[in-house]
Amino acid sequence: MMTFTSQILMLLLLLLSSIIFNKGVSTCNEKDQRTLLIFKKGIIDHFGRLSTWSSEEDCCAWKGVQCDNNTGRVTKLDLSPPYEEKQYNSLEGEINFVFLELEFLNYVDLRENEFDMIRIQPIHYNVTYASKLRYLDLSWNAYDIHIDNIHRVSELSSLKYLNLNGVDLHKETDWLQVFSMFPSLLELYLKDCNLNYISPSLKYMNITSLETLDLSLNNFNFELPKGLFNLTKDISYLDFSSSKIHGELPLSLSNLVNLTYLDLSYNQLKGSIPSWIGQLGNLQHVDFSYNMFLGSIPSTIGNLSSLVSLYIGSNFFSGVISEKTFSKLLNLKDLDLSNSTFASHFDPKWNPPFQLNRLSLANTKQISNFPSWIYTQKSLQVLDLSNVGISSKDGNKFLSFAGGISNLRLSNNSISGDISNVTLNSSYIAIDRNKFTGELPHISPKAELIDLSYNSFSGSIPRDWDNMKYLIDINLWSNRLAGEALIHLSNLKRLRVINLGKNQFSGMIPINLPQKLQVIILRDNQFEGNIPAQVFNLSSLFHLDLAHNNLSGSIPQSVYNMTPMIIGTINYIAGFRLNLFTKGEEYEFESYILRQTIDLSANNLYGEIPLELFRLIQVQTINLSHNNLSGTIPEMIKGMKNLESLDLSNNKFSGEIPQSMTFLTFLSFLNLSYNDFIGRIPVGTQLQSFDASSYNGNRELCGAPLKKCVIEEDPTRTNPSMENEDDDSLRESLYLGLGVGFAAGFWGICGLLFLVSKWRHMFLDRMTDKLYVTLMAKKNCSHKT
CATH class of the missing domain: 3.80.10.10 (Ribonuclease Inhibitor)
Structure with missing residues (x-):
């Protein structure tokens, strides 16, 4: 029978052998290690993030490298900086696609560094060209980073996720055809890639597997090709925002029956929103804001019962909106109708079927009083009723309701009342350009931005404002406030803007x-x-x-x-x-x-x-x-x-x-x-x-x-001092002129003498004779005396 001590020793031996065995199995493959060291040569590492990348260390223990526990082959390369470090801890240099020689590599994430070059080398004939690579993210590196030959990337036949956001692809005219060659690609992100062309030969492309396509922030400057949306019916996420597209919505868009996310904002789209929009029953997010759409909102939009976010503000819509427009939108959380000319006809007793998180009716100018249905929205976090024409005198009641909303904007209305007893628990407060009176309201210590300007507040800044440690921006411009304001603000360490004018x-x-x-x-x-x-x-x-x-x-x-x-x-x-x-x-x-x-x-x-x-x-x-x-x-x-x-x-x-x-x-x-x-x-x-x-x-x-x-x-003024100054100036000029004339004449003659040989000898001989006679005469005179 084994003693207790023997049992303990046996367990320790088993544990030690297990550790040794596992360590031996997970040792990095020698070929993979050499490949990673070649990849490292092109990297500039100012902050020592790759300090563990040494031939003396097991590459499976290198930072950003992950290996298969059984084979020791590299399967994952993640060099994206942590969120808290990406501002100051980035890698620079080149992205060398030599990492594709890692035969079992399935995941590469190099995003949000400062790489400024992508180098794709010819792949050796005996390499399977990273056939297992599923995930590749090169997004948001140096602003001018580009890929010279994107066709080489298309050979990654197993790729399911590709993110090239911020990579310059403006030279690629057949980019869509290239990316359609990925038979397994599910997600493609090409945001801000400077794309400006879509090939007209769409019928030869095959992107049936694609589920996510992001082409936002590009320079297309054309109408959406009608054939683009015939290429796949499985797509669920489509983003063309801020890409300078124009024209009307093509009917082929209605083929995307699985679409859940559609963002066409910040473009120049025109016409009306077609009624077939109601056929896309899976839509959860729709953003048509900041375009040139006209007409009424189609009633069929009310059939989108899965809709969570609806942004259709900043267009030229007209007509009437009422509770009928939204009566079936049970899941609605975000609603933006801002910058429109709707006529609002809501039943005062209407109780919406949804609870909103965000609501913007800014610049609609159709509301004379607070819409009563807003009081039913107990989950509001963002409320923007700026410049809507509210002239309510019951500002106290509404602010008591809205005081807990984290982002509250009521700017440029005519709301009046004494709100000194109201407590605002918002972090963003903009109630400027109204007619509020009395002392300042109570404000929560969590406030970050406060704009109470252009009102008629009086009194002084409350003492409890000393506790607003998160305050960044305060604007009290144009009120009737007094007292020593800066005493209460000088200790707020995060403050960036003080406007007390x-x-x-x-x-x-x-x-x-x-x-x-x-x-x-x-x-x-x-x-x-x-x-x-x-x-x-x-x-x-x-x-x-x-x-x-x-x-x-x-x-x-x-x-x-x-x-x-x-x-x-x-x-x-x-x-x-x-x-x-x-x-x-x-x-x-x-x-x-x-x-x-x-x-x-x-x-x-x-x-x-x-x-x-x-x-x-x-x-x-x-x-x-x-x-x-x-x-x-x-x-x-x-x-x-x-x-x-x-x-x-x-x-x-x-x-x-x-x-x-x-x-x-x-x-x-x-x-x-x-x-x-x-x-x-x-x-x-x-x-x-x-x-x-x-x-x-x-x-x-x-x-x-x-x-x-x-x-x-008047240069001839009779001022004596001026005359003396003029005489002196004239005399100086005369003497200067005489001197210059004499010098010019003297050197002119001397020049001729020295240039003309015959004259020079005659002049010098005569001057010598004359000088000799003169000297002799003076000598004789001196002897006589």
Whole structure:
């Protein structure tokens, strides 16, 4: 009988032998390892992702490599970066198709790196050309990556999944025929491949196995070929969005009876939506938005009982929509009817059969009150009723219902009421351009974007706003708010945009503003004190507007570190419109239209402009007008070649306008009026293109477009000092002319003498004789004395 200790030892021996046995079986095949090392040679690996790829290590243990446990043959190659690393951990170099010599390889994923070349070598005669490869993903590498010979890829006869998104295929005119040669292909992704042609000989193609086809973001610029949809009936996913296709929907599209996903958005399709759309009973997602469709929505669309998402906004639809249109859509979750001219006739008592997650009726202008059926939608996460003409006075009731919706947009209506007791638990809140009154509503700490602009809110920013740690963008423009707002916002570390303009906020600008700030707009308030030097060290800042406040002191002399204004790097992307002032006027820009701006106008600033400001060479707008600033404009302003608008008016600047300003070729607005500039306006196309108002109020400034300078108007003026200066100039000119004449005559004669041999000898002989006689006479005279 075995003892307990013996049993333990036996188990350990069995476990150890199992480990050794398995390790021996899974050892990487030597030929596969050599092939992978050849593949690695073309890769540039800055971050050491392939540090384990060494001939001294078993290739089955290499990062991104997977082998069969029994044979040790490589079956999978996955070098796609993890999501959290893809921004900074990409591989570069070439994709060498030598990996196809791995005979048992069935999966290759090289997506989302920075490979800029694909090299397909001739395959050796004794290789089965990766006949087992089922999955190949080369998508989203370097923007100019391309395949020179796509026909070689078509030899992958077992391929079921092929993703070439972002690979440039613009040279391929028979691409569809090539891809139809894959007998087993189920999914084909050719998004953003710069495709611009479909062969007319579609009848010779065979893509009957295909289930997914993505051709979005291409440059087709033609009507959909009618024969394209006769090639397969098994396709379930079809995406032609943003591909510049036009014309009407072809009848052959109705053959795709298994279609579940259809996206034709952002094209130039026209005509009406045909009634046969109701025959595609398996449709779950339909997106016809941003086209040129006309007419009414066909009633047959209500037969699509499997429909989950319906996006038909941003067309030219008309007619009436009512509950009958949607009464059978039991599974509907997303509905977009925005930017249309429907007449809405919903029964006030209608209770829809669906529960929506997303609803957009924006810019339909057909609603005078909140549609009562919306109150039944308890699952809403996104609600957009912007610019629909709602004039309800019961904003409190509706916001109490909608306060939990994560993305709430009610912009540009006429909703009124005091909503100070309402709590908004949304992360995206846009209730701007309404008639809300009273104090600001309570807002959840999870809020990320808040736009309450163009209302009549009063009071101050609530103390609990200190807790909004996720806040990125806040817009309170044009209300009646007061108090020291920046105290409550300065500790919000994620904040990128502060727009508090046109209120009555007061206090000083704190030195500890959030470091990620990209836009600061404090215009038209009552802020006071100095501008902290720390403002000019916000490394992401590209728009600074502190105009029309009570700020004093000088502009800080610190080293400016605003990277976007120095090298032009800007990462700001957000969803709100911004009120920007440039070229002497107010503009309203979409927030993704970026302008590098410094506006410190209408304050009490004094002193000279720091030279650091003129090193911000990417700035487009500078406005320092209506202050007490002094000093001169330095020559180094010529480096600000992106400058479009410069306003230094109503200050105490002096000296001459530097000639270097003629290098500012983008300058389209200039105001130097009411300063102490002197001298002539530099001559150049740019500075003479402005009218006199740009220079008025500088008494000693002259030249076009102002009056001519005095010396040009009347050179004979009797001013004594001028006369003396003229006499001196004339005398200097006369002496200079005589000197030049004498020199010219002297060297002219000397030249002739030295050039003509006979004259030279005669002249030199005579001069020698004369000189000899003169010297002898002087010598005799000296002896006599």
